[in-house]
Amino acid sequence: MEETPSAAPKRELALVSHATYVKEKALRYLFFACAFLAVVTVILIFAFTTYSAFPVFTDIGLANFFSLTWAPSEGEYGIVSLLAGSGLVTVGALVMGVPLGVGTAVYLVEIASDRVRKIISPAVDLLAGIPSIIYGFFGMVIIRPFVAQISDGLGFGALTAWFVLAIMIVPTITTLTMDALNSIPMGIREASYAMGATKWQTIYKVVLPAAKLGIVDAIVLGMGRAIGETMAVLMVVGNAPVIPSSIASPISTLTSQIALDMSYSSGLHRSALFGMGVVLFIISATLVGIVRLISKKRR
Amino acid sequence: MSVYQSAPTPESSAIIAKDFDFWYGDFHALTGLDVNIARNKITAFIGPSGCGKSTFLRCMNRMNDLIEGTHVSGSMSLDGNNIYAPGVDPVDLRRRVGMIFQQPNPFPKSIYENVAFGPRLQGVTSKSDLDDIVEESLKRANLWKEVSNQLSKDGLALSGGQQQRLCIARVLAVQPDVLLMDEPCSAIDPTSVQKVEDLMAELAPEMTIIIVTHSMQQAARISDYTAFFLQEVAGEPATLIEYGQTDAIFTSPMDRRTEDYITGRFG
Amino acid sequence: MRPSCCPGSYAVSRRSFLACVAAGLMLPLTGCQTSSSSSKQITVAGSTTCLPIAESAAEGYQDETGISVLVSGLGSSAGIEAVANGTADIASSSRQVNADEQKLGLTEIVIAHDGIAVIVNTDNPVQNLSTDQLRDIYAGKITNWSQVGGDDLTIQLVNRDEASGTREAFKSIVMDGAFFDRRAAVLSGTGQVRDVVSRSVGAIGYISLGFVESKFAETAVRAISVNHVEPSEKTIASGGYPISRDLYFYVKGTPTPEAQAYIDYVTSDKMDSIVRDAGFIPVTDDESAGE
């Protein structure tokens, strides 16, 4: 039946008016713009801080910028001692925070009874929300005097910062590790128990290896938070921009030095601070890159 | 009040349950079970879903202990000693009583590591011993020809049927005396079902096999003895209705409820 | 994002949520205590040391004239920079303008005298230090109390942050060109320096004389004499005590009438008790007018 009313059906189909079609298109671009804003912001942050830090490349010179001594009043803008400070503080925080965080998560997911889990895990969740300024305050008022007692120093320094940062990143690492452990199907644990494995053997032979990548994610994010922390570190670290003689003597870090000097710095000193901001930005962006690589492997 | 048709004698039984009751917290799940499981034979548990047949199976390797608040009464003995006696460590029990689950659950490790898991638990460390055990177990699970050249491949990358046979190989690697199978074939493709059933027939002479199954044809096909469980009233504990040789149960059931079930009138 | 149809069960959570956001917004607009912020608001930025004087004066001035004074304490250098680029009317500073700040052509007004007391832990036997010894200590050349007649204890240096005028004054009077030891702990608050020194026997720090005895803190520190001169209101006013400095207001060009009125208020006798309360030595009327 070859002849069909070819023209007619086409007309009826144009029910949606041209205006709505344009509106839909416009909305689509609006939404895209909102989503793309995140990209624009990241680029803007990098561009702006680098622009403000430009004198580092021209006047200060990278050699001076990556030298050891930080003494703006004497024209020395070396950030290596601050980088070392940040590294020392972060590594120490991870050494204390990771076992505690992962241990707590394993306990809550694998070992704790339902009643205990219902009490502790929401508590840890809530405590992940406590702002770092309160951890810094607690560190300054309790931990610093305590460290001052046990060491002959003033109580400022890497050791105090470790306690504060470890306490701060434990809730983050715990919640993320719990997510990783919960993503392991129960069947695998049952299979292990059915093979006559004890709970501990099931944990370290089956569950932890299976959740390994998720736990690495949690640790890297915890590290990101420790490196990026400013106020808590500023209040307990002592702000001495040197390589410390002991873990109980004052040191300084990138973030705390920026926060300390920002209000009164000017000229080259300010550009050096922005330079440090760029370094911090690059470190945090690389950490995110590592996490995304891991999550790709996990899938 | 259970009906028995030429059920196995205690002497010829590997597992003997006497007046066995089971509770999930205060929910009374199973009551008055007196069952003798024949040694080195295949016993099938059938019954409508929720009649406690899986729960009873999981009591035999005390997997239910993992669930909080469960407790039992009466006795269940394996080769003469009561497995619920105070001194018994469920971990040791589970090393002699292997279990296969409804959903194939190989470890997210290589095929080799999956099978070597059990022996490593029992302290086998030398590579040559492990290689031997892995090869022999995979052969006995009729999986060796399909995976012999890719032992380092991830266990999860296998097909459903292959994964289930890998789980069986993993259990065989520790030479259990008893093999519990909780609806092993309900989640795998038909051709693999056939392979698993043939495998069970091969293993039967050396170990006691108990299989929980939904399909009565499977029970009739492969089992020597069949037990029919039923929860007559919702909320009341389930119990054993009839237990005996498979062909007797399926051709001439003595209890009307068994007859109704196997003729498909309910459940 | 106007959700038009709202199926029953979500209505409650949405209403409670919108109520919470609305409440958050309404609060600031009906803030009960807002005095009428007339356009003639004065901004005072600068030294943390002057903060107490500037803030209490602001309250007194605000009660009298109704003009609100905005006081922030980011450090003397920040204040001077703010008044230079016009973001603040008055800069408070606990140090004199340095070389390149003088080019800004700011007029200087002394609002109080202040002695910088060198404080040590009460258990530290050292009673006196000369300015030279102080310089070598803070430059890191002397590192043990036994070198200055104390016990065998490493000296724990406590320094102020570079934004603080107290540090600038200490640096110009005592250090005289030498650089501070960079291993010293740098603290950005007077009270914290005091608290830290009171807890460590080997610690040494410097704060305004007024903060040595604080009615707030239970902890105790002891001010030592410098070149055998005890820091007191008398020795500071007479200039005998070597480490003393004045507190200043700086303005750019001629201040606005309100700003000038506020400055006169600060240097008036009404403020003397508050200045003393804050631990400084008030300026007598003729003195401030003279400079």
Added chain:
Amino acid sequence: MADQSTQTDELTSRERIKRALSHGKAGRISKDTSNKVMLGVFRAAAYITTLVLVAIIAYVVINGLPHISPDFIFGWPEGVNAEGGIWPTIVSTIYVTALAMLICTPIAVLAAVYLAEYAKQGRLVNIIRYAADALASVPSIVMGLFGYALFVEAMGLGLSMLSAAMSLALLMLPIVMRTTEEAIRAVPRYIRWGAYGLGATKWQVVSKIVLPSAFGRIATGIVLAIGRAIGETAVVLYTMGQAINMPITPLDSGRPMTVHLYLLANDGINMNAAYGTALLLMIIILAFNLFSRYLSRRSR
């Protein structure tokens, strides 16, 4: 191995496994003790964590509670060491957080709508996701620097609520984006197909069907982000100024509670006010987090 000897092979293979198994030697420490010890270690870790975190809260509550009084909450700081209340700092905190959320929420929700509904999962979407993650992990001091350089100086907004709010909004953007996207994806497909079936345009489906039913979880994400924004210090330290002031217009500066706590703690003189501020801050944030848990439970 030849077929006809499978029977003997069968035995030998079983025996071979039995022989190999017999070589297994018991470990140095028995499996039970190692099991008990390690479970104890994990339990200890959990108890230490809980203990430390409860100690912090208890310490702040014990020291802060005596100073919480109506005039502490609604009074103005006076005198040399900010005795009296912290009302202006509370208002500043609420003001800047509300402003930040007003800026951030529409953008974040619409961005999430794009990612969940409109975007085809190509390279571009990956870049957007990576940027959102990078934005979420930017150290707060760097966001503060950026806010200072862009909003305070370049755009000439000066130290004000607006500069601080915009910096905070950028920090909150990824959090609200992620939770909103998850909320939208959680809306079952068949709900959308019903509406498409009736000839609704994409935006009609999104605005009339998807967003309303995902509203509970979106609200949860927003409330969570508010809780995070209230606790921020480094971002607002240099974008909001530090003068104690009651902000009215968005261009007014002010001192938020977090900066007030920092300055009080640093001055180390009026510690009572510091404890009081810390406790109030914690109460507000825990209230928001509990509210978001309540919302997420109701909407599931």
